[in-house]
Amino acid sequence: MDDLILLEGVEKVFDVRRRAGLLRRERHQVRAVDGIGFRVPRGEMVGYIGPNGAGKSTTIKMLTGILTPSAGRLRVAGIDPSRDRSRLARRIGVVFGQRTTLWWDLPLRDSYGLVRRMYRVPDARYRANLERCVELLDLGELLDVPVRQLSLGQRMRGDIAAALLHDPEVLYLDEPTIGLDVVSKAKVREFLRDVNAERGMTVLLTTHDLTDIEQLCKRVMVIDHGRLVYDGGLDGLHAKGESERTLVVDLEREFPPITGVPGARVVRVEGPRQWLAFAATHSAAPVVAAVAERYPLVDLSVREPDIEQVIATMYADRSAL
Numbered sequence: 001m002d003d004l005i006l007l008e009g010v011e012k013v014f015d016v017r018r019r020a021g022l023l024r025r026e027r028h029q030v031r032a033v034d035g036i037g038f039r040v041p042r043g044e045m046v047g048y049i050g051p052n053g054a055g056k057s058t059t060i061k062m063l064t065g066i067l068t069p070s071a072g073r074l075r076v077a078g079i080d081p082s083r084d085r086s087r088l089a090r091r092i093g094v095v096f097g098q099r100t101t102l103w104w105d106l107p108l109r110d111s112y113g114l115v116r117r118m119y120r121v122p123d124a125r126y127r128a129n130l131e132r133c134v135e136l137l138d139l140g141e142l143l144d145v146p147v148r149q150l151s152l153g154q155r156m157r158g159d160i161a162a163a164l165l166h167d168p169e170v171l172y173l174d175e176p177t178i179g180l181d182v183v184s185k186a187k188v189r190e191f192l193r194d195v196n197a198e199r200g201m202t203v204l205l206t207t208h209d210l211t212d213i214e215q216l217c218k219r220v221m222v223i224d225h226g227r228l229v230y231d232g233g234l235d236g237l238h239a240k241g242e243s244e245r246t247l248v249v250d251l252e253r254e255f256p257p258i259t260g261v262p263g264a265r266v267v268r269v270e271g272p273r274q275w276l277a278f279a280a281t282h283s284a285a286p287v288v289a290a291v292a293e294r295y296p297l298v299d300l301s302v303r304e305p306d307i308e309q310v311i312a313t314m315y316a317d318r319s320a321l
Contacts, residue, residue: 004170004202005040005063010072012058012226032058034226035072042169043200045192047213049311050223056206059223060172063204064094077169090119093163097175100159102147108158109143112165119166126165133161136191153184160188164195171195173205177212189215210311222311229314238280240314243305247276247287252296261290272298280305 012033020026033055040046050056061067063076065085074081079088094101102111116126134140137157147155156176163171173192177185193216195201205217213220213234220237222230230240247264250273257266258274264287268275278287284302291297 002042003039004042004077005038005204006073006075007039007059008037008073010036010059010062010074011070012055012062012067013070031226033062033069036223036226036228037072038221038228038231040202040204042202043196044219045196045203045205045217047217047220048204048206048223049208049210049213049220054223055226056223057174058226060094060174060204060206063172064088064092090166091169093166093168093171095156095159095163095171095173095176097156097173097178100147100155101162102155102158104148105146107144107146108139108150111147111158112162115162115165121166125167129165129167130161133164133191136187136194137161138187153180156180157184157188157191160191167199168201170202170204173203173207175207175209176205177207177209185209185211192216222314224314235281238305238310240310242313243280243310244277245280245282245284245305246303247278247284247291248301248303249274249276249291249295249297250299252298255295258291258295260294261287263287264290 010033011031014030014032016028016030017025018028036055036059048056048059058067062069062074063081065081065088068082076088077091079091081088102108103114106114112130115121121129134143137160139157139161142150142154142158147158150158156179160176176192177188180188189212192203196203203216205212207213218233220230220232220234221228222237230237246267249258252272254272255274257269258276259266261276263282264276264278266274267277276287276291278284288300291300
């Protein structure tokens with residue numbers, strides 16, 4: 001499988017002037033990205049996450065050619081983004097959750113027509129792509145509405161459609177579900193899954209809504225202070241963050257806190273209900289079996305760990321170093 005996105009030792013350093021007195025300013029260097037390297041094969045959907053100021057948006061801007069790396073090697077679809085930004089633009093789609101690429105005073109339909117002309121999309125392909133996006137993103141009643149009159153959720157769905165009309169090979173999504181309601185988020189996620197499966201489109205997703213990552217991505221990369229601190233599956237992320245799953249058991253009557261269950265401990269008791277925590281990387285079956293063997297069970301459920309807390313723990317551990 002070929003790599004559609006390739007970064008090797010990529011750095012981005014900004015010169016910043018800070019006040020150092022009444023009339024004097026000192027020049028400082030800020031290293032926004034510090035030697036990042038990774039590969040994304042064609043057709044993979046990857047989550048790229050980190051705290052504010054970690055270097056996520058800087059990385060995306062270098063991948064699209066908006067910024068030029070200070071050092072290192074970067075290729076997207078075999079193209080150096082900073083050297084051939086125009087040629088690359090025809091092969092990528094970009095959605096920024098905080099900014100629209102649509103024309104504010106034009107109806108969606110007219111905005112899409114301008115996108116078709118900009119990318120010189122053949123009529124047949126344009127009509128097919130537009131019809132598919134309108135159907136899956138529920139845009140039919142919005143095509144004749146000016147962009148300025150759309151809600152945030154409607155505009156976001158409109159932006160995603162615009163980014164896909166020219167059949168890009170790579171799609172960059174920067175906070176695509178920010179500010180959306182539950183229904184809109186579900187529609188966007190379902191659409192992205194379908195596009196990735198049907199077209200084999202490579203997707204790099206940056207988000208603070210970690211449910212996006214859990215529902216869309218098998219691989220996640222975590223960046224902190226400009227450095228890649230994790231690259232792997234969600235299971236490995238849970239192991240690195242030492243996260244825990246929770247077994248919630250309902251007993252026939254009240255009991256003292258459950259003991260003697262290897263690898264598990266009681267973290268909460270409310271009447272006949274008890275909560276037992278155990279490592280997220282371990283199976284729940286032995287814990288359930290041990291409880292059922294010694295206590296009269298009425299009901300049980302297993303709660304998965306909160307990935308947001310996992311990542312927060314990772315950041316806290318690094319800050320303490």
